[in-house]
Amino acid sequence: MAQEPADLPAWSLPAGAGDRIAIGNDWPERVTRDWALGDATGKGIRVCILDSGIEAGHPRVGAVENAVAFQRGEDDQIELVQDTEGDLCGHGTACAGIVRQLAPDCTLYSARVLGAGFKGSGPVLLEGLRWAVEQGFDVINMSLSTTKRQFAELLHELADKAYFNRTVLVASAHNMPVESYPWRFSSVISVGSHEEPDPLTFFANPSPPVEFFARGVGVEIAWLGGGTILSTGNSFATPHMSGICALVLSKHPELTPFQLKSVLYLTANNVRGGR
Amino acid sequence: MSDLRAAVAAGALGSEENYRELLQSIVEVARSIFGARASSVFLHDEESDELVFEAVAGEGADELIGQRFPSSTGIAGWVLVTRQPLVVEELDKDPRFSRETAESTGFVPKGLMAVPLLHEDEALGVLEVLDRPQKAAFSLAEMELLGLFANEAAIALDLLQKARAARAVLELEGGEADALARFAARLDEAEPEKREAALQLLDALGKLLRER
Numbered sequence: 001m002a003q004e005p006a007d008l009p010a011w012s013l014p015a016g017a018g019d020r021i022a023i024g025n026d027w028p029e030r031v032t033r034d035w036a037l038g039d040a041t042g043k044g045i046r047v048c049i050l051d052s053g054i055e056a057g058h059p060r061v062g063a064v065e066n067a068v069a070f071q072r073g074e075d076d077q078i079e080l081v082q083d084t085e086g087d088l089c090g091h092g093t094a095c096a097g098i099v100r101q102l103a104p105d106c107t108l109y110s111a112r113v114l115g116a117g118f119k120g121s122g123p124v125l126l127e128g129l130r131w132a133v134e135q136g137f138d139v140i141n142m143s144l145s146t147t148k149r150q151f152a153e154l155l156h157e158l159a160d161k162a163y164f165n166r167t168v169l170v171a172s173a174h175n176m177p178v179e180s181y182p183w184r185f186s187s188v189i190s191v192g193s194h195e196e197p198d199p200l201t202f203f204a205n206p207s208p209p210v211e212f213f214a215r216g217v218g219v220e221i222a223w224l225g226g227g228t229i230l231s232t233g234n235s236f237a238t239p240h241m242s243g244i245c246a247l248v249l250s251k252h253p254e255l256t257p258f259q260l261k262s263v264l265y266l267t268a269n270n271v272r273g274g275r
Numbered sequence: 276m277s278d279l280r281a282a283v284a285a286g287a288l289g290s291e292e293n294y295r296e297l298l299q300s301i302v303e304v305a306r307s308i309f310g311a312r313a314s315s316v317f318l319h320d321e322e323s324d325e326l327v328f329e330a331v332a333g334e335g336a337d338e339l340i341g342q343r344f345p346s347s348t349g350i351a352g353w354v355l356v357t358r359q360p361l362v363v364e365e366l367d368k369d370p371r372f373s374r375e376t377a378e379s380t381g382f383v384p385k386g387l388m389a390v391p392l393l394h395e396d397e398a399l400g401v402l403e404v405l406d407r408p409q410k411a412a413f414s415l416a417e418m419e420l421l422g423l424f425a426n427e428a429a430i431a432l433d434l435l436q437k438a439r440a441a442r443a444v445l446e447l448e449g450g451e452a453d454a455l456a457r458f459a460a461r462l463d464e465a466e467p468e469k470r471e472a473a474l475q476l477l478d479a480l481g482k483l484l485r486e487r
Contacts, residue, residue: 232363
């Protein structure tokens with residue numbers, strides 16, 4: 001019985017059944033930047049900013065389709081509520097503005113897991129990510145990480161679940177050899193900073209665990225109150241990569257995270273297709 | 276107070292003072308190397324979920340130590356919760372930020388670099404460097420240098436917290452340390468024979484505690 005590969009997991013392949021799961025692949029002999037994202041706008045791609053919320057109506061961000069918040073309720077349970085407060089610190093708004101700049105027609109969602117104090121931020125982060133993965137967003141931007149080893153295993157499971165459910169998790173790496181998560185997992189796209197001024201310039205790192213370098217130095221970011229400010233950090237390199245992922249996916253929605261990562265590799269500025 | 280207790284207390288107090296000095300010297304060096312107007316270390320007080328000025332070099336050094344603010348506010352708050360270093364410039368363009376910062380720190384920085392202080396799997400606090408001289412652009416090399424200072428500051432902050440915890444235990448009247456200190460005082464006063472017997476008993480007790 002023929003089955004679409006994406007429907008149910010297949011655990012084995014009978015003899016001679018290779019043809020039944022033939023995967024259409026129209027990749028050109030040479031995958032170029034233009035093939036990957038030329039004329040793409042991010043249209044139809046759902047990007048979730050897992051962060052501190054998004055300021056409503058910020059001119060750099062535009063429309064936000066839905067905004068939810070995760071918070072500790074009574075008896076320490078983590079509750080999901082509709083977010084009515086927007087952004088409490090500005091970090092999420094900055095990330096959303098960068099994604100919007102690169103992929104102007106993508107659909108933005110906000111899941112607030114930061115801003116309600118530092119205590120218990122790990123479980124709130126986990127719940128937020130679990131929700132975002134269940135929603136099946138195309139791209140989840142995570143410009144944050146946790147150093148708590150107790151959360152590493154659950155984060156790892158969620159990152160793998162996202163990977164196999166066709167959700168691309170883009171996560172900020174550290175610019176120091178720090179053990180933190182989820183950026184160190186191979187199922188996510190981890191991002192560090194380069195110093196070039198072009199927002200679409202990105203490099204594949206031949207020496208992981210940081211996999212890609214995107215623009216993260218001297219970036220004009222959206223700032224609370226409708227303004228902008230100049231900032232530097234991997235926090236802002238990450239949404240550049242998320243925006244690039246949204247562009248590629250809007251042009252090639254069939255790509256799995258594995259294939260998308262391959263396209264990013266082939267079209268990176270330091271690899272053949274990107275030159 | 277017994278001699279032992281006095282000695283241990285003096286050790287804990289002494290080391291606390293030393294670690295404070297170490298932290299202070301780290302912010303002094305950071306400020307000097309970056310040619311910055313000020314540099315500070317914030318400790319995250321888990322109990323109250325606040326950030327506390329623990330060491331300050333340069334502008335505001337006298338008044339700020341001990342001042343607190345909620346851990347989720349400001350750029351130090353971003354850095355603590357996201358575990359990501361961050362540089363923000365042109366801050367003076369933002370009147371809201373300027374006012375809030377001026378109220379808490381006494382001056383408005385034009386720009387700042389902030390980095391989380393990570394030790395083992397904890398984020399202990401934040402190191403900030405304020406108003407380094409305006410150069411063409413901020414470089415990743417500076418970020419790396421800041422990371423090295425952060426490693427030092429995180430170790431010093433960890434030691435400082437441990438010394439404080441040790442002192443808190445000693446100050447706890449009637450606590451275990453107090454009982455041990457009283458025992459040491461009796462041992463000091465005892466006749467040689469009794470003293471020998473007490474030490475043998477203590478030795479046996481030690482063995483008993485090691486067994487399951």
